[in-house]
Each structure stands twice: as C-alpha cells, then as structure tokens.
Amino acid sequence: xxxxxxxxxxxxxxxxxxxxxxxxxxxxxxxxxxxxxxxxxxxxxxxxxxxxxxxxxxxxxxxxxxxxxxxxxxxxxxxxxxxxxxxxxxxxxxxxxxxxxxxxxxxxxxxxxxxxxxxxxxxxxxxxxxxxxxxxxxxxxxxxxxxxxxxxxxxxxxxxxxxxxx
Amino acid sequence: xxxxxxxxxxxxxxxxxxxxxxxxxxxxxxxxxxxxxxxxxxxxxxxxxxxxxxxxxxxxxxxxxxxxxxxxxxxxxxxxxxxxxxxxxxxxxxxxxxxxxxxxxxxxxxxxxxxxxxxxxxxxxxxxxxxxxxxxxxxxxxxxxxxxxxxxxxxxxxxxxxxxxx
DNA sequence: CGTGAAACCGTCGCCCC
DNA sequence: GGGGCGACGGTTTCACG
Numbered sequence: 001x002x003x004x005x006x007x008x009x010x011x012x013x014x015x016x017x018x019x020x021x022x023x024x025x026x027x028x029x030x031x032x033x034x035x036x037x038x039x040x041x042x043x044x045x046x047x048x049x050x051x052x053x054x055x056x057x058x059x060x061x062x063x064x065x066x067x068x069x070x071x072x073x074x075x076x077x078x079x080x081x082x083x084x085x086x087x088x089x090x091x092x093x094x095x096x097x098x099x100x101x102x103x104x105x106x107x108x109x110x111x112x113x114x115x116x117x118x119x120x121x122x123x124x125x126x127x128x129x130x131x132x133x134x135x136x137x138x139x140x141x142x143x144x145x146x147x148x149x150x151x152x153x154x155x156x157x158x159x160x161x162x163x164x165x166x
Numbered sequence: 167x168x169x170x171x172x173x174x175x176x177x178x179x180x181x182x183x184x185x186x187x188x189x190x191x192x193x194x195x196x197x198x199x200x201x202x203x204x205x206x207x208x209x210x211x212x213x214x215x216x217x218x219x220x221x222x223x224x225x226x227x228x229x230x231x232x233x234x235x236x237x238x239x240x241x242x243x244x245x246x247x248x249x250x251x252x253x254x255x256x257x258x259x260x261x262x263x264x265x266x267x268x269x270x271x272x273x274x275x276x277x278x279x280x281x282x283x284x285x286x287x288x289x290x291x292x293x294x295x296x297x298x299x300x301x302x303x304x305x306x307x308x309x310x311x312x313x314x315x316x317x318x319x320x321x322x323x324x325x326x327x328x329x330x331x332x
Numbered sequence: 333c334g335t336g337a338a339a340c341c342g343t344c345g346c347c348c349c
Numbered sequence: 350g351g352g353g354c355g356a357c358g359g360t361t362t363c364a365c366g
Contacts, residue, residue, distance in 0.1 A: 006230075014230070017223035021187045024342095026360060038333050040362070051229055056317040057183035058219040064172075064180070065327075066319055071269065071276055088313035095320035103237065103307040110237055110307070114319060116327055141269040141276070147254035151222040153232055153280060154261035161231075161282055191342065204352050206342070 006051070009034065013042055014051060015155040021055040058151070061114055068121050069143035072111040072129065077136045079108060090132055096124050107139075172217070175200060179208055180217060181321040187221040224317070227280055234287050235309035238277040238295065241302045245274060249300050256298055262290050273305075 006014075012032045016023060023031075029039035046052050061069070076087060084102065091100035091111065099112040111129075115121035130138050172180075178198045182189060189197075195205035212218050227235070242253060250268065257266035257277065265278040277295075281287035296304050 014223065014225050018225055019222070021221035021223045024360065025362090035334055036360080037335085037362075041333095049229075050226055053224040053226055055187035055221060055223050056185070057180065057187045057221050059180050059184050059318045060216055060219055061319045063215075063217055064319055065324060069267070071267070092314050095323050097314065098316045098318070098320070099312075100314040101235070101237070101312050102310040104310055105307045107307065109313070116323065120323075120327075141271045141273065144268040144270055146265075146267050147275070148258050148263065148266040150264045152225045152264070153227045153230055154264070157261050157282065157286075158231060161286075190340085192340085200351095201353055202341085203343075203354085207351085 010042055010046060010051075011155060011158065013039070014046065017043070017052065017055075018152045018155070065116050066114045068115040068118055069146075070113045070115070070121055071141045071143070072113060072125075073107040073137075073139045073141075074109040074111060074129070074135060075106070075137040076108045076134050078134055083134050084108070087132070087134060094124070094128060096121065176208060176212060176217075177321060177324065179205070180212065183209070183218065183221075184318045184321070231282050232280045234281040234284055235312070236279045236281070236287055237307045237309070238279060238291075239273040239303075239305045239307075240275040240277060240295070241272070241304075242274045242300050243302045244300055250274075253298070253300060260290070260294060262287070 009032050013028065016028055016031055025040050025043070026036050028043070029036040032039060043052070074087075076083060087109065088100060088102070091097045091109075096113045096115050097111050098114055099110075101110050102108065103110055113121065113124070115124065125138065125140065129135065175198050179194065182194055182197055191206050191209070192202050194209070195202040198205060209218075240253075242249060253275065254266060254268070257263045257275075262279045262281050263277050264280055265276075267276050268274065269276055279287065279290070281290065291304065291306065295301065
C-alpha cells in the first residue's frame, strides 16, 4: 500500500497542515516533536513528492453570494476514451463546475456546481451542460443544506490501519 | 445579494488566499496593491466575519493510500427534522464520510467517502451506513477517476456578476 | 537532526488622508 | 473610516557540525 515511505512524523505533519494550513513552521515543529529546520525540510519534501498539492483558504461560498449548490449526474452518449476526455476538458473550463468525477454504474460523471442563484445555474444547465456535445442525460439535485464538509483525508483511519498491519 | 460589503480589494484577497493559502502577507499585499499592515487587518476582518473558515493543506489521498473514493446516495425512512439531524450527526462521527449534503429530490443525502481499499469501504457500508437507524436505501458509485477538483468558489463569476449589476 | 546567524515577515503604535 | 511608515520580536531559511 502507498504511504509506506512516510514515517510517523511525516504523517503528523500532513495531519496538522490539513487541519491548519497556515500554522507557522515553528509551531508545526513543536507539535511533531522536532526542531524547525528539519521540519521545514520535511514539508518541502512532502510538497515536491506530491503528498501536498497546495494550500487553500476555505472561503464560505454562501456568505460570498453563491447561494446555490448543485450535484449533477451526467450520462454520455459515447464512453469512448476520447469522448470521456473531451467532456472532462469541458468541465475544467466551466467555472461553475468545481468538481468532476467519473463514476461506475449507470451514470458516467458526477459534478459539483456552485452558482450565485438559481437562474444563473439554470442558464448554465440548459445552454452549456445539457446542450454540450455527447451529453445524453443530466439529472440535478439541489443541496438543501450542508451537514459535513471535512477537508481531505481521515488520518485516524490511516494510523489505525498501519498499526494493525504492523 | 451577499458579498456586497466587500470591496474589490477584499475580493482579491479572498481569491488569492483561495489559490494559495500559505502566501505571505507581504506577497499578498503586493498583489492586491496595498501595504502590508492594512492588508493583514483586512485578512483578520475577513476571518472573523466568517468569509474565511480556515486554511487547509490539500493532501493527495491516493498517494497517502486512500485508493477508494465513493459517492453514496442515502434515502431515509423518516424525514422529520429530528431524524434528519440525527443522521447528519452520525455522518459527522464517521471518519470515512468526508462530506454530507442534504438534497432535494428522490434521495435525501449524498455522501462523499474515502477508504484505503474496497474491503474497508464495504465493511463500513454494510456494518455502519446501511444498518444505521432510519436508513432506507443506499446506492453507491465508485469514483473511477477524478477529472477536476477546484477549491471553493469561482471568483471570476462573482466579478462578472458584480460588474454587470453595477 | 540540531545549533546558530542572517534575512525576512507579522504585528503594533503612530501619523496621515 | 482606511492606508502608510517605522520599529520590535518572531519566523523562515541558510550553512555547518
């Protein structure tokens, strides 16, 4: 399994930075039990190895005026690889689409979208998404309310698994 | 609409910190065109007003050994508010469930889950989720591959909207 | 991995508009 | 009200052991 090249200190660093990405390096070093310079070296190594893809402020979309969140299930006409890639590329270009994942089962993609209001979303839905090449069906579900939105990965599960396998 | 109390500098700050949450304050100040002290004051104000909920490192779940991502659609038996809240509370306690959103339409909730492997997920699915109180139906879809995962909010859309309304 | 030093940054008080 | 200047203390980030 992956992640085996990381020692417990590296995993603690990742967990701490996932919880608070703006933590100072000295605070981080104190929490993981080493001094600042090697701690910073580990962080840089984790970044370059791709374990850390970036750091992002978590902005409140509703407070900013994005009052609509929608999940869209998309079925395509053709599932040939070139056509799948073409659809994915289009999703990357649509700013209202924040996430796009290819699924197994009866539906081909799930999209998470945000919009300032319903009419903006419906314009996008009818003019862009539904009428895009190769799109066969779109089913949308409005988010009534959010109940949980945890960042990233449950490190507790990883630790439990590693200690069980050891 | 919300977000009207933010001037263009505040919005630029949010956009920059969403793109790079570890940017130093002097770099941020340079990019938004003011000096460091007022820039830091604005950031603190945005944090306290709830526009910024936190900062998180974006860790690569697959590289860390979480090779399975699943969307689960959950239908409940009772949609009374107390029962909805009880289910949401349970989702908050399950570490494999990273997101839980209440939806309109035929399904009540959509859950985004991660797990180290399929058997871990299936154990969770059968022993925890499907057999939880008040759960009527669960349909799961495995993520074959991720095509887009943009953080937060499309500020371009916000700016376009504000300039159109002005 | 730790120590020490130098450059940089976050932060405050004060002044300005 | 918000923005800029200067200075102090803490932090980042070297080179070296």
